[in-house]
Amino acid sequence: MSNKKFPSGWDEDKIKRVLAHYEEQTEDEAVAEDEAGVESPDDTLSG
Secondary structure, eight states: OOOOOOOTTOOHHHHHHHHHHHHHOOHHHHHHHHHHHHHOTTOOOOO
């Protein structure tokens, strides 16, 4: 059995929901989400 550590405020259920969101997303939806993030002046990108 492994010892699972999650970031503050995260749990296994939240991780499953996030994964499901991205696994079910179409390519067009992913592009639209990326573009919306770039358009928001409050968000930053790191690479």
